[in-house]
Amino acid sequence: MRKTALALMVLAAAGASWAASRHGAFKAAEEAAWMNIVSQKKGFVDYYFEIGQDGSVIVRDESKDGVTVRRGSIKAMYAKDFFREIKSSDILNAQTGTGSKMVFYKGDQLRISAYINGELRRFQAPLNRFGEAFSYAMTEARKAAEKLPPDENVAGFLSAEPLTGALRDDFMSRVGQDYEFKLVETYDLQKSKHLMAAVKQPHRLIPLESDKDIKAIADFITKHKIYGLRDLFYVKTTRGEFRFRIQYARGK
Incomplete structure (x- = not known):
């Protein structure tokens, strides 16, 4: 029994380490x-x-x-x-x-x-x-x-797509050509590990492990008066302009 419990603890720690990394x-x-x-x-x-x-x-x-x-x-x-x-x-x-x-x-x-x-x-x-x-x-x-068991724990994923070409043209047609992005400084962006990771590696799905992570992004949007919605918003950074998207793990 003790060996079984120890094995389960090792597996759990390995999984947590993988997710954190x-x-x-x-x-x-x-x-x-x-x-x-x-x-x-x-x-x-x-x-x-x-x-x-x-x-x-x-x-x-x-x-x-x-x-x-x-x-x-x-x-x-x-x-x-x-x-x-x-x-x-x-x-x-x-x-x-x-x-x-x-x-x-x-x-x-x-x-x-x-x-x-x-x-x-x-x-x-x-x-x-x-x-x-x-x-x-x-x-x-x-x-x-696909042989791995379904993961029911992750709340969602965050991704960032460069706002260029047709994507930017469509955005500007909705907000108006006079719209000016408010720059979010790198110092502020680094306060959110999820947002920073998404900017560094566009199109990648960054795991949001809990509803708390999703709320933290919503709070960031409100604090910096970012244009968009909770799960689709637009940010100008020193690395360029991006469209951010949250995809819920359970299809909310």
């Missing part, structure tokens, strides 16, 4: 990637997958049936194979960040952020453009991650 940003020296997959044929509204070089993973699967979150670790060999194929993928090593788009393409679309030689890069293209070996390695890692 992933509140902040990955280091540039680490191999890490996070991606969204939109699949019409499988009925996915949105499928998020994150993987680190140590095998730590996050899955957020949002479909018409609801939202499922899985977190934990898979065998390191899956991560090793995945990052080997990232480094050898032609499209991921191209100069541009957007692959060619196929008219009337009905297959999986992939939007991926990954560290390549210490540089964080972003790509978007039909999944079949990334190569068969890459697709296989990613699928195997996803299969392993």
Whole structure:
């Protein structure tokens, strides 16, 4: 009985350590990637997958049936194979960040952020453009991650998307061309580890472990008079302008 209790304590501590380590940003020296997959044929509204070089993973699967979150670790060999194929993928090593788009393409679309030689890069293209070996390695890692039990504890996720191009044009059309962002200084932004992590690594889902974390962001919005709503708001920082979004883990 004592050995069983001790084993459970070790597992709990390991899980807490993993969760805490992933509140902040990955280091540039680490191999890490996070991606969204939109699949019409499988009925996915949105499928998020994150993987680190140590095998730590996050899955957020949002479909018409609801939202499922899985977190934990898979065998390191899956991560090793995945990052080997990232480094050898032609499209991921191209100069541009957007692959060619196929008219009337009905297959999986992939939007991926990954560290390549210490540089964080972003790509978007039909999944079949990334190569068969890459697709296989990613699928195997996803299969392993989907065997993890659902995580019912996390409250939600925060992400930041650079406010550029069509996204910014749409925003300005709603607020007016005379709208001026109030700059949120880095000193103030650093007071929120979740907001800072989201800015450092755009498009990544930063776990919000509790309703208290969500309320802290709401309080930050109110204090700094930030434009937007509780779960969709806009911030100007020294790193640029961003649209922040909170996605609830249980599809609130």
